[in-house]
Amino acid sequence: MAKVLVVEDDIDLCVAISDSLTDDEHHTVEVFHDGLDSLSAFKTTEYDVVVLDWDLPGMSGIDVLKNFRSAGGMTPVIMLTGKNELKDKELGLDSGADDYLTKPFHLKELAARIRSLLRRPPVVQSNVLKHGDLMLDPSNFRITRSGDELRLSPRDFALLEFLMRHPTNIFSVEALLARVWNYDSDATPEGLRVAIRRIRKVVDTSDALDSSIIENVARVGYRLRPPGKTL
């Protein structure tokens, strides 16, 4: 039950693969026949596995793969090819393919190799922001302090995230409204103050303002208080 991209110019083989993966393995299959076409799908859509033919019109599979990998793509890829020569296999694997299947092959073997790749846990390259014992994971919308999760609403989260991305800078109210509220016309300083209030309520361990995670610099703006520092 995974989302699979198949890039293969042989229509008959395409249909066979697609049917096998759909009916027997219950995967969702998307098909391209042209290397160049596939590259955009490759980059815009998240697949769980990609089955990529070596010989393709438009752009060769190996170039598609190289291009994708150099752009940071991490999706597991199985190369599919008629070439059985050593150099090709090496080249394929070294170009970032995760597996390699030589034509002709059994559909069941392809299915088994896909299962094998699906077992790999997804690579989570989390760029977690840390501030003292506080950890904020922007992509997973998670804030934790020593394992315990704290909850903030999206806007409050965005505000705290912004401050944590620029831990030393001081931002005026206008700057914060502009950058966190994204130039929303009806963003007001009151809204910001209330948002800060909510963040403090959740994140602060003490209710003393002068040890709050968000520090106010009189008449200048707000910034993150350096960890462990009380005014």
Added chain:
Amino acid sequence: MAKVLVVEDDIDLCVAISDSLTDDEHHTVEVFHDGLDSLSAFKTTEYDVVVLDWDLPGMSGIDVLKNFRSAGGMTPVIMLTGKNELKDKELGLDSGADDYLTKPFHLKELAARIRSLLRRPPVVQSNVLKHGDLMLDPSNFRITRSGDELRLSPRDFALLEFLMRHPTNIFSVEALLARVWNYDSDATPEGLRVAIRRIRKVVDTSDALDSSIIENVARVGYRLRPPGKTL
């Protein structure tokens, strides 16, 4: 420059592999000729990659592998065998092998496949996805909690499986529709909500939303709730 275990009873082949990996690839190679002997080394020593022959005296490679995997071993394993039949390949891969190489093979191809395995992040080899006391077996379409089977329809199953494959990530409604539903279908957020509702009805032990297996973050999306955590 990795630590490689080679288990192979053909002495000549052993030497060839060992020399190739040592001289050309600069790996550290350790060799066993007996399945039973290798199992202890397997379990006591941390290797980066294991090259494991299928036919071995003492204990067959496949049994060594199964034993190792069921004990929680995660080291990448390349199975080596003369058998070229489909059933064997499936069995090998489904028993937890990460790759499969048929004799005769080029030493350079083995080296390339080892390089490929070394590139990928540590693997957890298991067909079943676990989440707390819940186990989901994608290939057998089964969900169980402490032995008792739970029943979900295919689509609901696919949704839960997807979430369990990405247990930490949060997904927007659109992302889930794109990845679990056929993207060209006219899937609607309502359908997704109802599917989630059905999953919760079956899987949750309590009907309190804040301890449901599927957690909603308002205006952000859905994710799996870490086991044993209530908001």
Added chain:
DNA sequence: CTGTCTTGTTATAAAGCGGTAACAGTTTCA
């Protein structure tokens, strides 16, 4: 063809985000 299972729609209720308004305390500076 008929009952069952799947999968979605619709209607309605509930929850919670995100903000406004009001006001109190504090600082700045003429």
Added chain:
DNA sequence: TGAAACTGTTACCGCTTTATAACAAGACAG
């Protein structure tokens, strides 16, 4: 000193999102 601006806090509410139940249209097997 006193007004004005700045900041913190609370209460409250409109609106979007989410939950839930009831129901209906297909799909599918017997």
